[in-house]
Amino acid sequence: MKKLLPTSTVGSLPKPTWLAPPEKLWSPWKLEGNQLLEGKQDALRVSLQEQQLAGLDIISDGEQTRQHFVTTFIEYLSGVDFKNRKTVKIRNRYEASVPVVVDKIARKKAVFVEDAKFLRKQTNQLIKWALPGPMTMVDTLYDDHYKSQEKLAWEFAKVLNEEARELQDAGVDIIQFDEPAFNVFFDDVNDWGMQVLERAIEGLHCQTAIHICYGYGIKANNDWKKTLGSEWRQYEEIFPKIQKSNIDIVSLECHNSHVPFNLLELIRGKKVMVGAIDVATNTIETPEEVAATLRKALEFVDIKNLYPCTNCGMAPLPRNIANAKLSALSAGAEIIRKELAL
Ligand SMILES: [Zn+2]
Numbered sequence: 001m002k003k004l005l006p007t008s009t010v011g012s013l014p015k016p017t018w019l020a021p022p023e024k025l026w027s028p029w030k031l032e033g034n035q036l037l038e039g040k041q042d043a044l045r046v047s048l049q050e051q052q053l054a055g056l057d058i059i060s061d062g063e064q065t066r067q068h069f070v071t072t073f074i075e076y077l078s079g080v081d082f083k084n085r086k087t088v089k090i091r092n093r094y095e096a097s098v099p100v101v102v103d104k105i106a107r108k109k110a111v112f113v114e115d116a117k118f119l120r121k122q123t124n125q126l127i128k129w130a131l132p133g134p135m136t137m138v139d140t141l142y143d144d145h146y147k148s149q150e151k152l153a154w155e156f157a158k159v160l161n162e163e164a165r166e167l168q169d170a171g172v173d174i175i176q177f178d179e180p181a182f183n184v185f186f187d188d189v190n191d192w193g194m195q196v197l198e199r200a201i202e203g204l205h206c207q208t209a210i211h212i213c214y215g216y217g218i219k220a221n222n223d224w225k226k227t228l229g230s231e232w233r234q235y236e237e238i239f240p241k242i243q244k245s246n247i248d249i250v251s252l253e254c255h256n257s258h259v260p261f262n263l264l265e266l267i268r269g270k271k272v273m274v275g276a277i278d279v280a281t282n283t284i285e286t287p288e289e290v291a292a293t294l295r296k297a298l299e300f301v302d303i304k305n306l307y308p309c310t311n312c313g314m315a316p317l318p319r320n321i322a323n324a325k326l327s328a329l330s331a332g333a334e335i336i337r338k339e340l341a342l
Pocket residue numbers: 010180211212213214215216311312313
């Protein structure tokens with residue numbers, strides 16, 4: 001019988017300090033050239049082993065070979081100017097200096113495919129690979145060419161689909177699109193965002209996932225969360241569209257968030273990666289706390305569809321904290337498995 005409650009992380013994990021300075025986003029590489037290539041592969045091995053030691057069932061690359069979940073992918077595209085940057089407000093929340101789309105975009109070469117082949121060789125466990133979602137990519141750039149967010153998003157969907165097909169052929173079992181922007185631009189999601197995402201998963205026969213969260217535990221996100229009131233109902237705006245889509249899995253922020261669990265009813269039938277680990281605090285969850293979150297989710301998610309997970313990526317956390325949190329996730333899932341076996 002298939003194991004119940006397969007555990008995984010959303011994606012990013014802390015990198016070894018010899019590869020990049022810890023506890024920050026866009027952390028620069030400490031190596032270059034062939035040493036960097038080797039260093040990234042070694043980091044993939046370490047991250048795999050740490051996930052295995054923590055008892056995770058689905059392995060991710062820990063995003064060890066990328067600097068950032070959006071910009072690294074964009075670096076592999078032509079038509080984008082990284083030198084003459086512009087400042088934009090990301091997700092209406094914080095300003096960032098971003099690259100500019102100056103011409104028709106195209107994928108010059110595969111982005112993560114070699115990394116995926118490398119990881120595939122190291123393990124027989126299921127592998128999940130995250131890619132940025134088209135709408136979130138649009139939001140992390142200045143567009144001086146298409147002059148239409150929607151048009152640019154369709155172009156991104158095309159190149160993401162090329163990458164996703166090659167990742168699938170490299171042996172990736174689950175391809176996940178990170179779309180935190182879905183939690184902010186509801187009207188766009190309903191007008192074109194979901195349709196564009198369907199284009200990104202076109203023709204895939206592996207499992208597909210969408211991750212929608214309230215962001216990394218950085219100050220701009222934590223401040224924004226304080227303005228959202230006592231009930232966070234953002235998911236309610238977009239779940240009906242997701243429910244009708246071809247996406248197999250929905251990855252969500254649940255633990256310590258103010259998302260009412262009954263919203264999960266709106267995506268009944270989908271597999272749900274339930275965030276049972278808070279990435280915005282260094283406090284390590286107890287297995288009992290994880291189990292409590294999973295129990296609440298079980299009221300609205302069928303047991304066979306429940307995938308215990310983290311709220312978001314853990315790249316900015318201290319490494320020992322991240323590892324302890326992953327172990328708590330496994331232990332919490334095990335509590336529920338034992339309960340169900342009785
Ligand atoms: Zn996230």
